[in-house]
Amino acid sequence: MEQYYVKRGVIKDLGPGGLAQLGAKHFDNVVADAEGGFVATKGIMTKLDASYNKEGKLVVDVEQLKGADLSDFLSADGGREAALSSRAAFSAFLDSATGYNSKQRGDKAKEDGKKAGKARTNVKMARKLMSISTKITDEMKVQANEFIVQIEEKLDEGNFTRAMSLSEKLSKLVEFK
Structure with missing residues (x-):
């Protein structure tokens, strides 16, 4: 589980349920929860759980394919491209959800x-x-x-x-x- 600082005003700009809507732009199978967070999947990420905590930080828990499952995924047709795409989607999501780019984070x-x-x-x-x-x-x-x-x-x-x-x-x- 990782916590990321969020630039002032980002949470307010997204509004209620905005994090889940943002997740839907970047990930697959997005399921919003009552607190405004969501759970989703994308490529090598079998589960991504994201929400803002009471301190105003973005909390993200990611589960990825490992071992033989990861090898099978990468060796399949388009597997490497899908893995790169899922990491790029994750990075773009973090940029939007925190207001900071990767260097700033x-x-x-x-x-x-x-x-x-x-x-x-x-x-x-x-x-x-x-x-x-x-x-x-x-x-x-x-x-x-x-x-x-x-x-x-x-x-x-x-x-x-x-x-x-x-x-x-x-x-x-x-x-x-």
Whole structure:
């Protein structure tokens, strides 16, 4: 399952049920659900489930042919072209559903990776400082551990911006003590 940032205004522009209509332009056997998402197929993609979540991100779960089934599909007449066509349709769908092209989506993902990495590094540093510093009080350690729990929750939720923000507060709490 992948989550993609959506450019401001795209969801509103599509309107209710717009994601399913967009899916129908790019995929086969589209079945809309009550929340505005859909399930579809196309070429090597045996199931594609797409919807917007409450944070305004596009959530897509794709199941593809694998192993012998994929080999059979690709070796059939027009199989390679159908596989390329299904990947192109998926990319075009993502462009329309997010408002970002593939490079911009990659940049957003890279930015998230940096934020997550920085948050994890700040947690490691705080734990190390708490273990070696004699000037950090028990009260500060309790507060720091509360921050660490919150940071790990945000990382698990995929909210990397908030995780990084909390980790910076954690760093300020324990630095130079």
